[in-house]
Protein backbone atom coordinates (compact mmCIF):
# COMPACT_ATOMS: atom_id res chain seq x y z
CA UNK A 1 0.00 0.00 0.00
CA UNK A 2 1.28 3.41 -0.94
CA UNK A 3 -1.02 5.58 1.12
CA UNK A 4 2.04 7.34 2.60
CA UNK A 5 3.60 8.14 -0.80
CA UNK A 6 4.85 11.73 -0.96
CA UNK A 7 4.61 12.84 -4.60
CA UNK A 8 6.62 15.70 -6.06
CA UNK A 9 4.45 18.77 -6.72
CA UNK A 10 5.23 18.55 -10.45
CA UNK A 11 4.96 14.74 -10.63
CA UNK A 12 2.69 14.73 -13.71
CA UNK A 13 3.95 17.92 -15.37
CA UNK A 14 3.42 17.89 -19.12
CA UNK A 15 1.47 14.61 -19.13
CA UNK A 16 -1.84 14.17 -20.93
CA UNK A 17 -4.15 11.99 -18.84
CA UNK A 18 -7.67 10.75 -19.55
CA UNK A 19 -10.00 9.91 -16.66
CA UNK A 20 -13.38 8.22 -17.20
CA UNK A 21 -16.20 8.91 -14.79
CA UNK A 22 -14.39 12.16 -14.04
CA UNK A 23 -17.52 14.02 -12.92
CA UNK A 24 -18.06 12.40 -9.54
CA UNK A 25 -16.64 10.31 -6.71
CA UNK A 26 -13.15 8.89 -7.10
CA UNK A 27 -12.84 9.99 -10.75
CA UNK A 28 -13.49 13.62 -9.84
CA UNK A 29 -10.88 13.48 -7.06
CA UNK A 30 -8.36 11.83 -9.41
CA UNK A 31 -8.91 14.39 -12.18
CA UNK A 32 -8.42 17.31 -9.78
CA UNK A 33 -5.44 15.68 -8.11
CA UNK A 34 -3.68 14.80 -11.39
CA UNK A 35 -4.25 18.37 -12.65
CA UNK A 36 -2.90 19.77 -9.37
CA UNK A 37 0.28 17.78 -10.08
CA UNK A 38 0.67 19.32 -13.53
CA UNK A 39 -1.27 17.04 -15.89
CA UNK A 40 -3.54 18.14 -18.72
CA UNK A 41 -6.79 16.28 -18.16
CA UNK A 42 -9.25 14.78 -20.62
CA UNK A 43 -12.47 14.58 -18.61
CA UNK A 44 -14.72 11.77 -19.85
CA UNK A 45 -18.13 10.96 -18.38
CA UNK A 46 -21.82 10.81 -19.09
CA UNK A 47 -23.14 13.91 -17.28
CA UNK A 48 -21.89 17.07 -18.98
CA UNK A 49 -22.80 19.40 -16.10
CA UNK A 50 -20.65 17.38 -13.69
CA UNK A 51 -17.70 17.41 -16.11
CA UNK A 52 -18.08 21.17 -16.52
CA UNK A 53 -18.02 21.61 -12.74
CA UNK A 54 -14.75 19.65 -12.52
CA UNK A 55 -13.36 21.66 -15.43
CA UNK A 56 -14.12 24.86 -13.50
CA UNK A 57 -12.58 23.49 -10.30
CA UNK A 58 -9.35 22.69 -12.16
CA UNK A 59 -9.26 26.14 -13.78
CA UNK A 60 -9.91 27.93 -10.50
CA UNK A 61 -7.11 25.91 -8.85
CA UNK A 62 -4.74 27.10 -11.59
CA UNK A 63 -4.24 23.70 -13.25
CA UNK A 64 -3.56 23.23 -16.98
CA UNK A 65 -6.68 23.80 -19.09
CA UNK A 66 -8.54 20.46 -19.31
CA UNK A 67 -10.68 19.09 -22.15
CA UNK A 68 -14.17 17.61 -21.86
CA UNK A 69 -15.41 14.63 -23.83
CA UNK A 70 -18.97 13.58 -22.84
CA UNK A 71 -19.48 9.87 -23.39
CA UNK A 72 -21.94 7.28 -22.10
CA UNK A 73 -20.43 3.80 -22.06
CA UNK A 74 -23.91 2.30 -22.37
CA UNK A 75 -24.56 3.60 -25.85
CA UNK A 76 -21.09 4.44 -27.16
CA UNK A 77 -19.89 2.65 -30.26
CA UNK A 78 -16.47 2.09 -31.73
CA UNK A 79 -17.07 5.20 -33.86
CA UNK A 80 -17.14 7.42 -30.77
CA UNK A 81 -13.99 5.85 -29.36
CA UNK A 82 -12.21 6.49 -32.64
CA UNK A 83 -13.52 10.07 -32.71
CA UNK A 84 -12.06 10.54 -29.25
CA UNK A 85 -8.75 9.07 -30.41
CA UNK A 86 -8.78 11.33 -33.48
CA UNK A 87 -9.37 14.44 -31.37
CA UNK A 88 -6.58 13.52 -28.94
CA UNK A 89 -4.27 12.70 -31.82
CA UNK A 90 -4.79 16.15 -33.37
CA UNK A 91 -4.60 18.03 -30.06
CA UNK A 92 -1.77 16.19 -28.31
CA UNK A 93 -0.39 13.42 -30.52
CA UNK A 94 -0.11 11.07 -27.54
CA UNK A 95 -1.69 9.92 -24.29
CA UNK A 96 0.45 9.45 -21.15
CA UNK A 97 -2.20 8.13 -18.79
CA UNK A 98 -5.56 6.41 -18.90
CA UNK A 99 -7.58 5.89 -15.72
CA UNK A 100 -10.57 3.65 -16.33
CA UNK A 101 -12.67 4.64 -13.36
CA UNK A 102 -16.30 4.90 -14.60
CA UNK A 103 -18.36 2.09 -13.20
CA UNK A 104 -21.88 0.82 -12.65
CA UNK A 105 -22.83 -1.11 -9.50
CA UNK A 106 -26.00 -2.77 -10.81
CA UNK A 107 -28.13 -4.60 -8.26
CA UNK A 108 -27.10 -6.26 -5.05
CA UNK A 109 -29.08 -9.46 -5.69
CA UNK A 110 -28.63 -13.22 -5.65
CA UNK A 111 -27.62 -14.59 -9.04
CA UNK A 112 -30.87 -16.58 -9.31
CA UNK A 113 -32.85 -13.33 -9.29
CA UNK A 114 -30.44 -11.11 -11.23
CA UNK A 115 -32.03 -9.27 -14.14
CA UNK A 116 -30.19 -10.31 -17.31
CA UNK A 117 -30.68 -7.00 -19.07
CA UNK A 118 -29.08 -5.21 -16.11
CA UNK A 119 -26.29 -7.84 -16.09
CA UNK A 120 -25.45 -6.94 -19.69
CA UNK A 121 -25.51 -3.20 -18.96
CA UNK A 122 -23.07 -3.64 -16.07
CA UNK A 123 -20.75 -5.77 -18.20
CA UNK A 124 -20.92 -3.23 -20.99
CA UNK A 125 -20.19 -0.17 -18.85
CA UNK A 126 -17.54 -1.86 -16.69
CA UNK A 127 -15.81 -4.06 -19.27
CA UNK A 128 -16.76 -3.95 -22.94
CA UNK A 129 -16.88 -0.17 -23.36
CA UNK A 130 -13.58 0.51 -21.55
CA UNK A 131 -11.96 -2.33 -23.50
CA UNK A 132 -13.03 -0.87 -26.86
CA UNK A 133 -11.91 2.57 -25.74
CA UNK A 134 -8.52 1.15 -24.80
CA UNK A 135 -8.13 -0.43 -28.23
CA UNK A 136 -8.88 2.88 -29.96
CA UNK A 137 -6.43 4.73 -27.68
CA UNK A 138 -3.57 2.21 -27.88
CA UNK A 139 -1.66 3.95 -30.69
CA UNK A 140 -1.73 7.19 -28.68
CA UNK A 141 -0.55 5.41 -25.54
CA UNK A 142 2.25 3.83 -27.54
CA UNK A 143 3.25 7.29 -28.76
CA UNK A 144 4.02 8.25 -25.13
CA UNK A 145 7.47 7.75 -23.63
CA UNK A 146 5.94 6.41 -20.43
CA UNK A 147 2.22 5.63 -20.38
CA UNK A 148 0.28 4.21 -17.45
CA UNK A 149 -3.07 2.49 -17.91
CA UNK A 150 -4.97 1.97 -14.67
CA UNK A 151 -8.10 -0.17 -14.61
CA UNK A 152 -10.29 0.18 -11.53
CA UNK A 153 -10.97 -3.09 -9.77
CA UNK A 154 -12.63 -3.97 -6.49
CA UNK A 155 -12.11 -6.43 -3.67
CA UNK A 156 -14.98 -8.48 -5.20
CA UNK A 157 -12.96 -8.59 -8.42
CA UNK A 158 -10.36 -10.65 -6.56
CA UNK A 159 -12.61 -12.70 -4.28
CA UNK A 160 -16.27 -12.72 -5.22
CA UNK A 161 -18.96 -12.49 -2.58
CA UNK A 162 -22.67 -13.34 -2.57
CA UNK A 163 -25.06 -10.84 -4.18
CA UNK A 164 -22.40 -8.81 -5.97
CA UNK A 165 -23.66 -10.21 -9.29
CA UNK A 166 -22.50 -8.69 -12.55
CA UNK A 167 -20.34 -6.14 -10.72
CA UNK A 168 -18.09 -8.84 -9.23
CA UNK A 169 -17.87 -10.72 -12.54
CA UNK A 170 -17.11 -7.47 -14.39
CA UNK A 171 -14.23 -6.70 -12.02
CA UNK A 172 -12.81 -10.23 -12.51
CA UNK A 173 -13.00 -9.56 -16.26
CA UNK A 174 -11.17 -6.29 -15.65
CA UNK A 175 -8.37 -8.16 -13.88
CA UNK A 176 -8.21 -10.64 -16.77
CA UNK A 177 -8.08 -7.93 -19.40
CA UNK A 178 -5.31 -6.18 -17.47
CA UNK A 179 -3.22 -9.38 -17.41
CA UNK A 180 -3.82 -9.99 -21.12
CA UNK A 181 -2.88 -6.49 -22.22
CA UNK A 182 0.07 -6.18 -19.84
CA UNK A 183 1.49 -9.46 -21.12
CA UNK A 184 1.05 -8.45 -24.76
CA UNK A 185 2.77 -5.10 -24.19
CA UNK A 186 5.52 -6.28 -21.84
CA UNK A 187 9.02 -5.69 -23.12
CA UNK A 188 7.91 -4.25 -26.45
CA UNK A 189 6.23 -1.06 -25.33
CA UNK A 190 6.46 1.79 -22.85
CA UNK A 191 2.81 1.22 -21.89
CA UNK A 192 2.19 -0.42 -18.52
CA UNK A 193 -1.16 -1.77 -17.42
CA UNK A 194 -2.28 -2.45 -13.85
CA UNK A 195 -5.43 -2.68 -11.78
CA UNK A 196 -6.15 -0.61 -8.70
CA UNK A 197 -8.73 -1.44 -6.06
CA UNK A 198 -9.69 1.81 -4.30
CA UNK A 199 -11.09 -0.04 -1.28
CA UNK A 200 -14.09 1.23 0.68
CA UNK A 201 -14.38 4.90 -0.24
CA UNK A 202 -16.95 7.57 0.61
CA UNK A 203 -18.90 7.94 -2.67
CA UNK A 204 -22.44 7.60 -4.02
CA UNK A 205 -21.69 4.07 -5.27
CA UNK A 206 -20.48 2.88 -1.87
CA UNK A 207 -23.60 4.38 -0.29
CA UNK A 208 -25.81 2.41 -2.71
CA UNK A 209 -23.99 -0.83 -1.89
CA UNK A 210 -24.04 -0.21 1.89
CA UNK A 211 -27.01 2.07 2.71
CA UNK A 212 -26.77 1.24 6.43
CA UNK A 213 -23.13 2.24 6.78
CA UNK A 214 -21.96 5.47 8.40
CA UNK A 215 -20.05 7.19 5.56
CA UNK A 216 -17.87 9.13 8.00
CA UNK A 217 -16.11 5.84 8.87
CA UNK A 218 -14.79 5.66 5.28
CA UNK A 219 -11.81 7.30 3.64
CA UNK A 220 -12.70 10.09 1.23
CA UNK A 221 -11.68 9.92 -2.45
CA UNK A 222 -9.03 12.60 -1.76
CA UNK A 223 -7.48 10.45 0.98
CA UNK A 224 -6.71 7.56 -1.41
CA UNK A 225 -5.06 9.73 -4.08
CA UNK A 226 -1.44 9.00 -3.08
CA UNK A 227 -1.69 5.50 -4.59
CA UNK A 228 -3.38 6.88 -7.72
CA UNK A 229 -0.56 9.40 -8.15
CA UNK A 230 2.12 6.77 -7.61
CA UNK A 231 0.60 4.37 -10.15
CA UNK A 232 -0.05 7.12 -12.71
CA UNK A 233 3.36 8.77 -12.40
CA UNK A 234 6.96 7.84 -13.22
CA UNK A 235 7.74 6.34 -9.78
CA UNK A 236 5.89 3.13 -10.77
CA UNK A 237 7.48 2.96 -14.22
CA UNK A 238 8.78 -0.62 -13.97
CA UNK A 239 5.49 -2.08 -12.76
CA UNK A 240 3.06 -3.79 -15.10
CA UNK A 241 0.55 -6.64 -14.96
CA UNK A 242 -0.03 -6.16 -11.23
CA UNK A 243 -3.09 -5.78 -9.00
CA UNK A 244 -2.74 -2.92 -6.51
CA UNK A 245 -4.76 -1.67 -3.53
CA UNK A 246 -5.16 1.96 -2.54
CA UNK A 247 -5.99 1.10 1.08
CA UNK A 248 -4.97 -1.56 3.57
CA UNK A 249 -7.61 -4.31 3.85
CA UNK A 250 -10.32 -3.66 6.44
CA UNK A 251 -10.19 -7.17 7.88
CA UNK A 252 -9.90 -5.88 11.43
CA UNK A 253 -13.45 -4.56 11.20
CA UNK A 254 -15.88 -7.39 10.46
CA UNK A 255 -19.03 -6.20 8.74
CA UNK A 256 -17.23 -3.37 7.02
CA UNK A 257 -15.73 -5.22 4.11
CA UNK A 258 -14.65 -3.20 1.12
CA UNK A 259 -16.64 -3.26 -2.11
Ligand code: NDP
Pocket residue numbers: 020021022023024025026027044045046047050071072073074100101102103104125152153154155197198199200201202203204205206258259
Ligand atom coordinates in the same frame (compact mmCIF):
# COMPACT_ATOMS: atom_id res chain seq x y z
P1 NDP B 1 -19.54 6.91 -8.36
O1 NDP B 1 -20.83 6.24 -8.63
O2 NDP B 1 -19.43 7.96 -7.33
O3 NDP B 1 -18.91 7.45 -9.71
C1 NDP B 1 -18.93 6.67 -10.87
C2 NDP B 1 -18.61 7.53 -12.05
O4 NDP B 1 -18.76 6.72 -13.24
C3 NDP B 1 -19.55 8.70 -12.18
O5 NDP B 1 -18.84 9.85 -12.59
C4 NDP B 1 -20.51 8.23 -13.26
O6 NDP B 1 -21.06 9.29 -14.04
C5 NDP B 1 -19.59 7.41 -14.13
N1 NDP B 1 -20.38 6.49 -14.95
C6 NDP B 1 -21.27 5.58 -14.53
N2 NDP B 1 -21.85 4.99 -15.58
C7 NDP B 1 -21.32 5.55 -16.69
C8 NDP B 1 -21.54 5.38 -18.08
N3 NDP B 1 -22.46 4.54 -18.54
N4 NDP B 1 -20.81 6.12 -18.94
C9 NDP B 1 -19.91 7.00 -18.49
N5 NDP B 1 -19.67 7.22 -17.19
C10 NDP B 1 -20.37 6.51 -16.30
O7 NDP B 1 -18.56 5.69 -8.00
P2 NDP B 1 -17.11 5.65 -7.31
O8 NDP B 1 -16.41 6.93 -7.46
O9 NDP B 1 -17.31 5.05 -5.98
O10 NDP B 1 -16.42 4.51 -8.21
C11 NDP B 1 -15.37 4.75 -9.10
C12 NDP B 1 -14.76 3.41 -9.45
O11 NDP B 1 -14.24 2.79 -8.27
C13 NDP B 1 -15.74 2.41 -10.04
O12 NDP B 1 -15.10 1.68 -11.07
C14 NDP B 1 -16.07 1.50 -8.88
O13 NDP B 1 -16.46 0.22 -9.31
C15 NDP B 1 -14.75 1.47 -8.14
N6 NDP B 1 -14.81 1.11 -6.73
C16 NDP B 1 -15.36 1.96 -5.80
C17 NDP B 1 -15.35 1.61 -4.46
C18 NDP B 1 -15.94 2.52 -3.40
O14 NDP B 1 -15.96 2.12 -2.23
N7 NDP B 1 -16.43 3.70 -3.72
C19 NDP B 1 -14.76 0.35 -3.99
C20 NDP B 1 -14.22 -0.47 -5.05
C21 NDP B 1 -14.25 -0.09 -6.36
P3 NDP B 1 -22.29 10.18 -13.44
O15 NDP B 1 -21.69 11.01 -12.37
O16 NDP B 1 -22.71 10.94 -14.61
O17 NDP B 1 -23.29 9.20 -12.93
